[in-house]
Amino acid sequence: MDIRFSGFGGQGIIKSGTLIGKAASLYDDKFATMTQNFGPEARGGACSAQLVISEKPVLYPYIVRPEILVSMSQEAYEKFLDDLVPNGILLIDSDLVKPHNIRKDVNMYSISSTRIAEEMGNRIFANVVMVGFFTAITNIVEPDAVKKALPGSVPERFIDKNIEAFNKGYQYGIDILEKTKTKQKKKKEKTEA
Amino acid sequence: MKADPMGVATGSHYLDGDHACAEGAIAGGCRFMAGYPITPSTEVAERIAERFPKIGGMFIQMEDELASMAAVSGAVWAGAKSMTVTSGPGFSLMMENIGLAVMMEVPCVVVNVQRGGPSTGLPTLTAQADMMQARWGSHGDYEIIALSPNSPQECFDLTITAFNLSEKWRVPVLFMMDECVGHMTEKVIIPNADEIEVTPRKYYKGKKESYRPYRFNGSNSVAPMVKAGDGYFIHITGLTHDERGYPVINAEAQEKNVKHLVNKILKNEEKIRIIEEDQVDGADVVVISYGISSRVAMNAVEAARKKGLKVGTLRLVTVWPFPESRIRELAKSVKAFVVPEINMGQISLEVERCAQGNAKTILVPHAGGWVHDPTDILNAIEESIV
Numbered sequence: 001m002d003i004r005f006s007g008f009g010g011q012g013i014i015k016s017g018t019l020i021g022k023a024a025s026l027y028d029d030k031f032a033t034m035t036q037n038f039g040p041e042a043r044g045g046a047c048s049a050q051l052v053i054s055e056k057p058v059l060y061p062y063i064v065r066p067e068i069l070v071s072m073s074q075e076a077y078e079k080f081l082d083d084l085v086p087n088g089i090l091l092i093d094s095d096l097v098k099p100h101n102i103r104k105d106v107n108m109y110s111i112s113s114t115r116i117a118e119e120m121g122n123r124i125f126a127n128v129v130m131v132g133f134f135t136a137i138t139n140i141v142e143p144d145a146v147k148k149a150l151p152g153s154v155p156e157r158f159i160d161k162n163i164e165a166f167n168k169g170y171q172y173g174i175d176i177l178e179k180t181k182t183k184q185k186k187k188k189e190k191t192e193a
Numbered sequence: 194m195k196a197d198p199m200g201v202a203t204g205s206h207y208l209d210g211d212h213a214c215a216e217g218a219i220a221g222g223c224r225f226m227a228g229y230p231i232t233p234s235t236e237v238a239e240r241i242a243e244r245f246p247k248i249g250g251m252f253i254q255m256e257d258e259l260a261s262m263a264a265v266s267g268a269v270w271a272g273a274k275s276m277t278v279t280s281g282p283g284f285s286l287m288m289e290n291i292g293l294a295v296m297m298e299v300p301c302v303v304v305n306v307q308r309g310g311p312s313t314g315l316p317t318l319t320a321q322a323d324m325m326q327a328r329w330g331s332h333g334d335y336e337i338i339a340l341s342p343n344s345p346q347e348c349f350d351l352t353i354t355a356f357n358l359s360e361k362w363r364v365p366v367l368f369m370m371d372e373c374v375g376h377m378t379e380k381v382i383i384p385n386a387d388e389i390e391v392t393p394r395k396y397y398k399g400k401k402e403s404y405r406p407y408r409f410n411g412s413n414s415v416a417p418m419v420k421a422g423d424g425y426f427i428h429i430t431g432l433t434h435d436e437r438g439y440p441v442i443n444a445e446a447q448e449k450n451v452k453h454l455v456n457k458i459l460k461n462e463e464k465i466r467i468i469e470e471d472q473v474d475g476a477d478v479v480v481i482s483y484g485i486s487s488r489v490a491m492n493a494v495e496a497a498r499k500k501g502l503k504v505g506t507l508r509l510v511t512v513w514p515f516p517e518s519r520i521r522e523l524a525k526s527v528k529a530f531v532v533p534e535i536n537m538g539q540i541s542l543e544v545e546r547c548a549q550g551n552a553k554t555i556l557v558p559h560a561g562g563w564v565h566d567p568t569d570i571l572n573a574i575e576e577s578i579v
Contacts, residue, residue: 059492
């Protein structure tokens with residue numbers, strides 16, 4: 001599974017990739033290789049982390065066409081959208097990305113991760129809200145594995161806050177999946193009727 | 194000897210190659226590092242700088258790379274296992290003092306996280322174009338040991354090996370990473386200290402007046418060392434010297450001194466050698482690679498095997514000294530060698546030389562900035578057999 005996390009520097013994009021990769025490889029018995037796109041820019045520039053998760057050791061470390069794209073900035077969304085494979089999964093922060101040229105061949109899910117984090121007191125948790133959302137929607141790593149990956153990856157005094165952020169994103173994702181299921185069910189019933 | 198448990202971060206980690214290299218150095222007994230930050234190697238220095246104060250090590254950020262390499266040699270003679278870390282431009286600046294360390298037979302490790310060149314080139318992107326500089330970068334005749342890891346786990350494991358080899362042969366060991374491996378994050382398992390084998394420095398224990406800092410006796414061994422402050426009066430120099438370390442400026446002394454530097458590595462090449470072979474028996478073509486290219490090449494090799502081609506692989510974990518005798522032997526049984534490397538042709542020329550016309554050598558070059566497209570390697574494999 002080829003995944004790209006994207007946004008701008010300072011949002012914790014690389015950390016998102018690290019958390020999922022660490023969860024998959026240390027606590028979920030998979031192989032996970034993460035690489036980062038380093039540019040000369042620091043904070044503010046487009047930034048992305050590439051993660052390959054596999055049942056077998058990963059040979060080729062980079063990603064050409066991701067199956068999942070996470071975008072937390074407009075610039076990153078526009079830069080990387082075309083690379084997403086048909087039927088791929090697109091996750092966006094709905095306050096930061098206005099999805100024009102919507103691709104009909106991909107499954108898009110959105111969450112106000114930055115706003116949810118701000119409501120918790122600090123937008124710095126937005127990436128972990130997104131990680132929770134990612135975990136629920138994609139079902140690639142176990143939620144417990146991601147929670148186990150938090151210690152050592154975030155400052156110890158903020159672990160509880162990070163777990164809270166993760167849970168909010170995760171629950172939001174589960175609710176969306178439920179709603180989609182219900183909608184599909186109703187649609188099906190309607191057509192059958 | 195087993196590793197000092199104080200420095201060993203036992204457990205499962207999710208680390209990039211740079212950080213894993215730093216942990217490997219600590220586990221391998223390194224307690225002094227001098228360096229000057231340069232992308233993409235800075236994370237090694239950062240982690241060492243953070244970890245050393247807690248375990249009794251010393252990190253100094255020097256004014257430049259010349260001073261860094263000089264400080265490393267000084268620290269070794271003061272008794273510390275020492276390392277420096279850099280990338281291409283800094284590696285160039287270190288060359289003179291790497292030569293000095295070779296001449297003074299200083300066991301130390303120099304890490305080069307390779308990026309695209311020449312000059313400042315591609316600071317943040319990968320290359321494997323310093324392989325010949327590792328071999329010949331400093332002036333004069335000498336032999337060196339160079340290792341090339343292909344994963345963060347190996348950045349940990351092989352940094353320990355690099356320290357062990359440097360102590361065994363009293364030689365600078367060049368740890369030739371590439372940006373891709375340095376900035377790649379994967380699972381790294383750090384074992385218990387009592388499972389990590391560490392080669393201690395051999396110190397002299399005899400009479401003070403009979404100590405010789407060098408031994409030029411057929412090159413199967415090197416002389417034990419002493420520490421500054423232990424009361425020995427010794428002379429260490431970059432000039433051609435005798436076993437006492439005193440300068441002797443004539444052809445006879447040069448013959449003894451240089452032959453020793455060369456032969457202690459070349460005559461023991463098979464003892465130093467670390468290579469990984471897979472399915473080379475009966476193979477029509479063998480892919481020879483190192484560093485990140487060895488992983489990318491496996492993609493192509495698996496595809497070629499699915500097509501029914503008989504493809505073997507040989508991975509150079511130690512790139513220098515070069516496994517000449519093994520390549521020569523293989524050349525007699527295979528039709529071709531395919532050599533993918535992220536440069537315009539360096540190790541492929543060594544392969545070609547060793548093949549002695551018995552097998553074709555096909556280079557798959559890449560100028561740097563990215564890894565190979567596995568299709569290019571697959572095409573070369575297919576063409577090589579036609």
